[in-house]
Amino acid sequence: MLRFEHINYLTGLFALIALGGLFAFALFMKKRTVKKIGDERLVRELTRKYSPFNFLFKFLLIAVCLTAIIFGAANLQMPGAEDAVSRKGIDVVIAMDVSRSMLADDIKPNRLERARQLVYKLIDKFPDDRIGLVVFAGHAYLQMPLTTDHAAARMYVQQANPSIVAAQGTVISEALRVSNRAFNSKDRKFKSIILITDGEDHDEQAIPMAQQIAGEGVMINTVGIGSPEGSPILDPSTNDFKKDANGNTVISKLNEPELQQLAANTNGIYVRLSEPDDAVTALDTQLDKIEKTATGDNSLREYTSYFQWFIALALLFLIGEFFYPERSFKTA
Structure with a gap:
């Protein structure tokens, strides 16, 4: 055609x-x-x-x-001509938090860079899976639809930063909704969302949205970036730490309870990111529980x-x- x-x-x-x-x-x-x-x-x-x-x-x-x-x-x-290659894998949408709180450096060099390192390793670990990318802060956007072109995926991850999302915040429910729309709605399995965030802003709609998505056959695995003790956020525009309305330095903390509850409600797991290799191993073990489907790889068509x-x-x-x-x- x-x-x-x-x-x-x-x-x-x-x-x-x-x-x-x-x-x-x-x-x-x-x-x-x-x-x-x-x-x-x-x-x-x-x-x-x-x-x-x-x-x-x-x-x-x-x-x-x-x-x-x-x-x-x-x-x-x-x-x-199309190469006679059939891949057997699942569809994975990575929802990556790019809010300004991800610039906090409680894990070095900062949360965003460590998130990138994790995503790179996930891409390398899942060669047979289709991968999509959603970036979110105050709003969520499908940055890359599901594809086996993992080189393109790495390029999009490299470009992910707070400047590509105008509205700030951490709206997890919208990130989940946009991620779910990337899947084929006719499939009731073979699907997973990996949510990578500090979960700083409490989103009351996140749990109901996660439960609705789980009912459509999607496993949600969450990865926490940061520390419960938190860290100040460097504002690149002023080269100073972010202040609140009273002039106090804002401390961004990892919201683990919400991320743990999200994973528990969708048959997924929660992982706090300390070492990317350990996180990848845990996520890979969990995703192995999802039944895989054989699909033709259209990216190999000439x-x-x-x-x-x-x-x-x-x-x-x-x-x-x-x-x-x-x-x-x-x-x-």
């Missing part, structure tokens, strides 16, 4: 509307200029060699050229690209527009 590799580039076709507007404006200005001259006989003499048809044809050449460039950028592809044909077509029409005259071919 044909597909566009970069389908979002097709929005560039709206530029054709602007191009049509420019063409209409050019016609308007030509008519306005003719009216300013006033003398019809003089106008006919001055425009004797002008061809309205050629002017329209040159515009159409530019429009086709622009269309070809947009289709070339979108890269039309046709599926080719696609034939046709962008070069569209670029060549655009170049051909651009050259044609440059040499095609606006004046009439008639000499008399």
Whole structure:
């Protein structure tokens, strides 16, 4: 089945509307200029060699050229051979807290960097599983849908930081809801969410949401980042510790009870992150309890690209527009 590799580039076709507007404006200005001259006989003499048809044809050449460039950028592809590889694994969505409290350094170098180290090791540990990534703070976003392209997953994890989520906070219920939407709703098993957070803000909707998701066959495993004693949060914008309304230094503490309850309500486990290797081992043992399904790996399918044909077509029409005259071919 044909597909566009970069389908979002097709929005560039709206530029054709602007191009049509420019063409209409050019016609308007030509008519306005003719009216300013006033003398019809003089106008006919001055425009004797002008061809309205050629002017329209040159515009159409530019429009086709622009269309070809947009289709070339979108890269039309046709599926080719597919490697005969079948993977047997589960679907794992990693929900990663990127709120500012994750910059606390009660575990070195800070909570966020240790979370990244853990996710990298999880990706390496689950080569046969499809992995998705959700980042959250005050809101949650699906950063990467489920995929076996683990190289892309590592890239998205590296880019995860507080600046990519505008609203701050730790809304765990929304993180769970967005994570669950990444799964195939028809499957009642083969699914797990790994929630990595300090759980600092108490979210009353988190437990009910977790129970609802567990009823759909999803195991939720939680990983606590930080320490119960807590640590001040360095604000990168001021290079000083975050203060409350009274000017007191804010201490961010790990909220273990909520994370433990979340895991207990969904047949998962809670792990406090101290050593990433130990956490990965515990999570791997738990995920082994989930029945695995054999699926074909579409990421290994080869696609034939046709962008070069569209670029060549655009170049051909651009050259044609440059040499095609606006004046009439008639000499008399």
